[in-house]
Amino acid sequence: MTESTITETVQTIIAELKNKQGALLPILHGVQDALGYIPADSVPAIAEALNLSRAEVHGVISFYHYFRDTPPGKHTVHLCRAESCQSMGSNALEDHVKAKLGIDYHETTADGQFSLEPVYCLGNCACSPAMQIGSDIYGRVSVAAFDDIINDLGA
Amino acid sequence: MSITVYISGDSSAISIGADRTAAAIANEAAQRGVAINLVRNGSRGMYWLEPLVEVVVNNERVAYGAVNPSDVASLFDADFLNGKAHALLLGATEEIPYFKKQQRLTFARVGITDPISLDDYIAHDGYRGLKNAIGMSQADVVKHVTDSGLRGRGGAAFPTGIKWNTVLNTPSEQKYIICNADEGDSGTFSDRMIMEGDPFVLIEGMTIAGLAVGANQGFIYLRVEYPHAHKALNAAIAKAYEAGYLGDNIQGSGKKFDLEVRLGAGAYVCGEETSLMESLEGKRGLVRFKPPLPAISGLFGQPTVVNNVISLASVPVILDKGGEYYRDFGMGRSRGTLPLQLAGNLKHTGLVEIAFGMTLRELLYDFGGGSATGRPIKAVQVGGPLGAFVPESQFDTPLDYEAFAANWTVLGHGGVVAFDDTMNMAEMARYAMEFCAIESCGKCTPCRIGSTRGIEVMDDIINNVDREKNVVLLRSLCDTLLNGSLCALGGMTPYPVLSALNHFPEDFGLTSHTNAA
Numbered sequence: 001m002t003e004s005t006i007t008e009t010v011q012t013i014i015a016e017l018k019n020k021q022g023a024l025l026p027i028l029h030g031v032q033d034a035l036g037y038i039p040a041d042s043v044p045a046i047a048e049a050l051n052l053s054r055a056e057v058h059g060v061i062s063f064y065h066y067f068r069d070t071p072p073g074k075h076t077v078h079l080c081r082a083e084s085c086q087s088m089g090s091n092a093l094e095d096h097v098k099a100k101l102g103i104d105y106h107e108t109t110a111d112g113q114f115s116l117e118p119v120y121c122l123g124n125c126a127c128s129p130a131m132q133i134g135s136d137i138y139g140r141v142s143v144a145a146f147d148d149i150i151n152d153l154g155a
Numbered sequence: 156m157s158i159t160v161y162i163s164g165d166s167s168a169i170s171i172g173a174d175r176t177a178a179a180i181a182n183e184a185a186q187r188g189v190a191i192n193l194v195r196n197g198s199r200g201m202y203w204l205e206p207l208v209e210v211v212v213n214n215e216r217v218a219y220g221a222v223n224p225s226d227v228a229s230l231f232d233a234d235f236l237n238g239k240a241h242a243l244l245l246g247a248t249e250e251i252p253y254f255k256k257q258q259r260l261t262f263a264r265v266g267i268t269d270p271i272s273l274d275d276y277i278a279h280d281g282y283r284g285l286k287n288a289i290g291m292s293q294a295d296v297v298k299h300v301t302d303s304g305l306r307g308r309g310g311a312a313f314p315t316g317i318k319w320n321t322v323l324n325t326p327s328e329q330k331y332i333i334c335n336a337d338e339g340d341s342g343t344f345s346d347r348m349i350m351e352g353d354p355f356v357l358i359e360g361m362t363i364a365g366l367a368v369g370a371n372q373g374f375i376y377l378r379v380e381y382p383h384a385h386k387a388l389n390a391a392i393a394k395a396y397e398a399g400y401l402g403d404n405i406q407g408s409g410k411k412f413d414l415e416v417r418l419g420a421g422a423y424v425c426g427e428e429t430s431l432m433e434s435l436e437g438k439r440g441l442v443r444f445k446p447p448l449p450a451i452s453g454l455f456g457q458p459t460v461v462n463n464v465i466s467l468a469s470v471p472v473i474l475d476k477g478g479e480y481y482r483d484f485g486m487g488r489s490r491g492t493l494p495l496q497l498a499g500n501l502k503h504t505g506l507v508e509i510a511f512g513m514t515l516r517e518l519l520y521d522f523g524g525g526s527a528t529g530r531p532i533k534a535v536q537v538g539g540p541l542g543a544f545v546p547e548s549q550f551d552t553p554l555d556y557e558a559f560a561a562n563w564t565v566l567g568h569g570g571v572v573a574f575d576d577t578m579n580m581a582e583m584a585r586y587a588m589e590f591c592a593i594e595s596c597g598k599c600t601p602c603r604i605g606s607t608r609g610i611e612v613m614d615d616i617i618n619n620v621d622r623e624k625n626v627v628l629l630r631s632l633c634d635t636l637l638n639g640s641l642c643a644l645g646g647m648t649p650y651p652v653l654s655a656l657n658h659f660p661e662d663f664g665l666t667s668h669t670n671a672a
Contacts, residue, residue: 021455022417024437029379029418050437063439063596066379066421078380082341083536083583084572087499088527120423120540120590121341122380124167125498125572126202126505135382139170 001035009034010042014049024050024060028067037068065117073108073115075153077101078132081118084125088140093129096143100150113154157190158236161209161216163266164195165351166383167344172223173206179224180208183231191236197352199266200506201253209248212238218248253503253522258484260492261469262345262508265352271390273398276355282400284474288363289408296367297323300470302478304490309335309426309463310538310567310643312489312556315470318460321450322368325458330370332361333435333454333461336377336384337419337426340539343570345494346464348506350377350384353468354391358414360467362405363474364460365412373414374454376431379421388416423540423594427642428461430596441596442642463568465494486512489555497523499572500532509554516550519573530575534658536583538567540590541647543654544580565650580659585613587651591644601635602645608632609652616663626665629656 001009013030017023027046031038038061047057061067079097080090098104101114108115124130127139131146138149162177163169177193184191199207204220208230211217217238219230226243233241245251259265268275276282288296301316322330334357338346349357361373377385392414395401403411417435419425425434429443432454453459469491473481481491489511495518497504502524519525519532526532534544543564545552552558559566574583588609595602609632615625633649640646656663 022435022437025417025420025434029420056438059439060437064420064422066419083540083574083586084342084499086583086586087572087574087578119380119421120594121339121343123338123344123347124170125342125344125496125570127167127171127205128499130170132380137166137170137383139167 003041006035006039006041007045010039010045014046018049024052024057028061032067035071037071040069074113075133076115076117078117078119078122080120080122080124080128080130082121082125084121085129088128090129093141093143093146097146100147114150157192159192159194159211160236161194161196163198163205163207164270164383165198165205165348166381167202168198168205168207169383171202171205171221175224176206176208176222176227179227180230183227187231189231189236194269196268197265197270198348198506199248199254200262200348201251201503202505203503204245204251207248208235210236210238216248218245218251219243220245253505253507256522257508258492258510259508260472260481260484261349261356261465262353262494262506263472264356265348268353270352270354270387271394273355273391273394273400276353280475281355281471282359284471285359285363285366285400285406288366288474289406289410293323293367293369296363296474299473299478300367303469303473303481304478304485304488305466305469305473305481306489306556307463308465308469308493308568310340310565312566315462315466318450318462319364319368321448322370322458322460325451327458329372329455329457330368331454331457331459332364332368332370332373333428333431333459334361334373334375334464334467335426335428335431335461336375336381336464337431338378338381338464338568339423339426340541340568340570342498342536342572343496343539343568344498345496345506345569347381347384348494349464349468350381351387354384354387355395356468356471357388357464358391358395358401360470361414362401362412363470364462364467366405366408366410368458368460370458370460371411371413373412374435375414375416376419376425376435377416378419385416385418392416422596423590424596424642424644427644430642431461432459439596441598444641465568484510486510486553486555487557489557493554493566493569495554495569495571497571497573499535500526500528500575501573502527511555512553514551514553515545515571518554518571519550523571523573526573526575528575528577530577532573533576533578534574534580534655536572536574536651537570538565539570540587541565541643541650542567542570543650544574544583544658545654546658548658563650563654565647580655580662581613581617581664582662584652584655584663585610585617587648587655588613591648594644596644599640599642599645601639602648605632605636605645606648609636609648619664622664626656626663
């Protein structure tokens with residue numbers, strides 16, 4: 001996406017949502033849904049539209065774990081670290097995932113295919129351990145099942 | 156006539172293959188030239204049997220499970236569409252003991268109806284509560300909720316009727332209803348199941364709340380980790396608007412109520428009500444001081460009801476059948492039913508809605524079937540990541556808010572996570588501190604800094620660096636967190652930490668003697 005289309009996309013989202021009550025989170029979601037992240041360049045435009053300082057907008061982006069200011073890999077693996085998943089072996093799965101992808105949390109593989117993020121509960125605790133890729137949720141994820149899923153996605 | 160086949164569209168069921176099973180059944184039926192009507196219902200909550208396939212035989216649901224795509228051809232061969240015998244046949248769904256022993260009030264329709272069919276909702280007693288509420292005075296609606304004894308199901312267990320009454324009696328041009336759907340507590344998923352499996356019941360409950368207190372705008376603050384629930388809620392809200400159950404003139408009453416879903420962004424602390432309101436206002440989710448109470452000065456400074464999903468979803472049955480009906484379930488000051496969530500290392504994980512009063516042991520063994528690994532259950536964490544670890548010696552505690560509080564444990568949102576004897580509880584205590592450090596909003600110093608110090612102290616204890624001195628330090632730190640935090644994140648992180656230390660000192664490298672505090 002070129003710089004001018006990014007600017008255009010951000011402006012369209014701002015125009016559509018800025019009159020909502022408490023519009024900042026809906027706008028940030030809109031931008032991240034469209035672009036995969038919230039480019040630093042979009043902060044001044046969002047701030048101006050909502051009559052906020054750039055610092056305030058940046059402060060909100062950095063507060064929430066879900067918002068990111070760098071482009072993610074093609075697929076983002078959200079791996080659950082919470083207690084229920086730990087009770088069913090997620091610590092070993094976590095080690096395997098990091099080794100298999102060759103990255104730690106908050107990193108993206110060199111080929112840009114996968115990003116890895118921790119998540120604290122997907123509400124899939126009856127089928128632990130769990131992970132989410134895009135809007136797909138996976139339950140009872142074994143090491144072998146993880147490899148199959150990743151291979152299908154083109155690792 | 157085509158036969159109706161039900162396969163859950165619940166995200167947990169999908170996570171273990173329900174979509175693949177549904178596709179395989181649709182395919183096989185098409186190939187064999189059999190007409191079927193495939194409905195994606197909510198989950199019955201018996202996840203070890205998912206993907207569960209149900210067919211209607213003589214007006215009764217018959218279940219097969221767990222059905223994988225490789226089982227589908229043989230099911231057709233065995234004539235499962237007419238409920239015939241097969242290795243996976245479970246019999247009538249509602250006769251399965253796990254299901255039959257429950258008392259489903261809030262979850263009455265989940266797993267039975269098509270979640271986003273308004274006709275189905277109404278055919279199964281939906282919107283009867285709203286109809287009654289429209290014919291009553293506002294004070295009478297609040298009185299039914301007060302009389303029901305309903306207490307906040309999000310975990311704090313504050314009486315819902317008292318909250319509503321405060322908002323009703325605070326004059327203002329603008330009031331709000333907020334549904335706290337930021338179900339961040341690990342080991343809990345009942346909110347998700349309601350939102351995916353029966354979204355109209357939440358919409359109805361919020362509409363009743365709006366009429367009762369005089370609020371015309373509602374927000375569902377939904378965690379971003381629930382994309383399926385987001386989709387179901389938006390679909391149901393659109394249908395409710397079309398049919399006049401939301402909007403400017405609800406069912407001809409002249410009353411207005413608008414409803415919108417807003418997404419969170421992965422901050423656990425936004426499940427705390429004041430932090431949630433900051434987030435809805437478009438700010439960092441910093442916890443607010445109380446007072447003022449949200450009921451007096453909440454969202455945008457206006458009187459606001461903030462209730463959990465299950466609390467609001469329990470309102471329609473209360474207004475349909477009366478406060479007394481609901482109150483007749485339960486024990487002591489814990490009235491009605493609690494949807495419990497069995498999670499982690501259990502054989503039969505899932506949802507159990509039952510009146511308060513059963514013991515934790517019955518829940519873990521009669522329903523949960525013991526551990527999934529077959530090893531002894533060492534501890535269970537009840538009430539999410541800020542809940543205490545409960546040792547086997549306390550398994551006979553009845554599921555009741557006061558009985559749990561008496562043991563320095565919490566019932567919370569009813570999530571139960573079981574751990575077998577391979578788990579090291581010192582590691583779990585360290586994790587609790589780590590979770591607090593990651594999720595702290597930063598407002599209170601004990602939580603912001605104490606949690607990081609807590610990780611370091613736990614590392615020293617685990618690595619046997621000045622172990623006994625550090626245990627004293629850990630207790631002192633927990634005392635500071637308990638007494639010096641505005642909200643439950645800092646204030647309750649000591650629950651898992653100290654319960655692990657007190658009940659499992661050997662995991663901290665201590666004998667019970669050296670641990671005497």
